Amino acid sequence: NAGVTQTPKFQVLKTGQSMTLQCAQDMNHEYMSWYRQDPGMGLRLIHYSVGAGITDQGEVPNGYNVSRSTTEDFPLRLLSAAPSQTSVYFCASSRGTGGGEKLFFGSGTQLSVL
């Protein structure tokens, strides 16, 4: 059972470039989400999805797009990368959407934007 798989683990971009961070889970979880982690800031929610075809914004959505065409996949797109997007990104999923469920995290993507 792979759990939550994120790719790539590391990425360096130049300002203005675009890229997609991939996230896949094999647990048939309804809820998937993307967080960014910055030193001293904890984790901040970027976007989340409560099921296929349904997405919504979190605390810090600007500069990021998401889609959820299948239950398994929840890619995060940076359309025009900026240095302020340098961060560690985590994808997470859970069985339900009621807030009391355990989150399963991927191992993270370390992104540097030059």
Place this chain on the structure above:
Amino acid sequence: AQSVTQLDSHVSVSEGTPVLLRCNYSSSYSPSLFWYVQHPNKGLQLLLKYTSAATLVKGINGFEAEFKKSETSFHLTKPSAHMSDAAEYFCVVSDPGGSTLGRLYFGRGTQLTVWP
């Protein structure tokens, strides 16, 4: 509105001594509360969670936390620290209803250092 305050950004203890990581929250509803641990260069792992059952919650690796509604606290403790406990710990509160159904709010983290 929900928020989480971890009262210490860094805690240092000697191996074999007790650990106390402090967390206060604010919530308009009856919250679910969690502690997650992050070891270096790893994703987060659930230590324990409180969801309105027993106020003393036992987690993995000997950790436990007590929910105190009157103090709006959810402090994490362990009787005897081990070197492998060195990590960053996050207190998390969920929004059980309203327009942000299921959203989690993370504290800023407490870095635990364990000295031999």
